Amino acid sequence: MAAPPNPSSADRSRRVFTVGTRSSKLALMQTDMVVAELKKVCPEYEFKIHSRETAGDRSMIALRDFTTKNLWTEELEELLIKGDVDIIVHSLKDVPTLLPAGCTLGPTLEREDSRDVLVMKQGSTASSLEELPAGSVVGTSSIRRTAQLARLYPRLKVMDVRGNIGTRLAKLDAEDGPYSCLILAAAGLLRLDLGDRITKYLDSKNGGMLYAVGQGALGIEIRKEDEALHLMLSKIGHNETTFAVLAERSLLRTLEGGCSAPLGVETEWVHTVEGLKKLRMRAIVVSVDGSEIAEVEVDGDVDSNETAERFGITVANALVAEGAGKILEAIERTKRASS
Numbered sequence: 001m002a003a004p005p006n007p008s009s010a011d012r013s014r015r016v017f018t019v020g021t022r023s024s025k026l027a028l029m030q031t032d033m034v035v036a037e038l039k040k041v042c043p044e045y046e047f048k049i050h051s052r053e054t055a056g057d058r059s060m061i062a063l064r065d066f067t068t069k070n071l072w073t074e075e076l077e078e079l080l081i082k083g084d085v086d087i088i089v090h091s092l093k094d095v096p097t098l099l100p101a102g103c104t105l106g107p108t109l110e111r112e113d114s115r116d117v118l119v120m121k122q123g124s125t126a127s128s129l130e131e132l133p134a135g136s137v138v139g140t141s142s143i144r145r146t147a148q149l150a151r152l153y154p155r156l157k158v159m160d161v162r163g164n165i166g167t168r169l170a171k172l173d174a175e176d177g178p179y180s181c182l183i184l185a186a187a188g189l190l191r192l193d194l195g196d197r198i199t200k201y202l203d204s205k206n207g208g209m210l211y212a213v214g215q216g217a218l219g220i221e222i223r224k225e226d227e228a229l230h231l232m233l234s235k236i237g238h239n240e241t242t243f244a245v246l247a248e249r250s251l252l253r254t255l256e257g258g259c260s261a262p263l264g265v266e267t268e269w270v271h272t273v274e275g276l277k278k279l280r281m282r283a284i285v286v287s288v289d290g291s292e293i294a295e296v297e298v299d300g301d302v303d304s305n306e307t308a309e310r311f312g313i314t315v316a317n318a319l320v321a322e323g324a325g326k327i328l329e330a331i332e333r334t335k336r337a338s339s
């Protein structure tokens, strides 16, 4: 009897690929986008979607606790390693910088708008953080957003808000709810067709907020040795996105040493006078109370995965030279003391 089909890479007779994803509306939507692109370049293959609720979806543990980070990804990665799924589509922002042995991220699609946005409570007339009265409550569970808010808007209060995007908007709009506004990623709202809830886009020049590493991009995870999928993803990949997010993740990996850093970034491709393109990265590390910052802006020659990752290390070193190491060590000390 013939051996059963080998699910692993080198098997060129593979026709069916299984795509793993969380079961949230946003995750399914993002998975559909990847499958649609793959079908365009590989019309001869079939793609099946395997969705599941992850521990992160079920957990009530504070999202800011870095130890929960892997809850979003680990169970799906086990399926990937076993060969039960062939591809996982993540929000890249939720993917830890160190992946399990045998797993890797492939080229990814063009990034959605990577900025944070301000979302005012339904019926509010305020259109910026500046306009809110002192003591107004901003909903966010992100240490990065909390630290940047403490630095730029010390008059405002920050309170945790959990759940998927729909849940958070409902908590914002609740008549007796505490929140005046939320800070969310533009990408999630835009992909869910909730762009009309965006009051204001925030960036280094507007409101001063930098975004999370990988925000707005998809993380497409595959088995390292799966040559067939590497090739397929290289056909749908958007190089400028792939390189930019590799550089951002390399920066975070270099800085964090295992903890989730209050790190904001902003990357853009800029044309030089010589007609070349450079990757410009702004990055900021802020102490949780907003009292100390380290910030840099660096341009890099980036045209490959390797140069992207090296550029991330360069930016990390520049941040450390500006005092980022001291801020991160203080956060680590507080964490250790409280755990």
Ligand SMILES: NCc1[nH]cc(CCC(=O)O)c1CC(=O)O
Residues within 6 Å of the ligand: 091, 092, 093, 094, 183, 184, 185, 186, 187, 188, 214, 215, 216, 217, 218
């Ligand atoms: N941390 C949760 C999360 N993970 C990805 C997104 C949005 C989409 C993205 O950034 O790609 C969000 C929600 C948010 O921060 O508003």
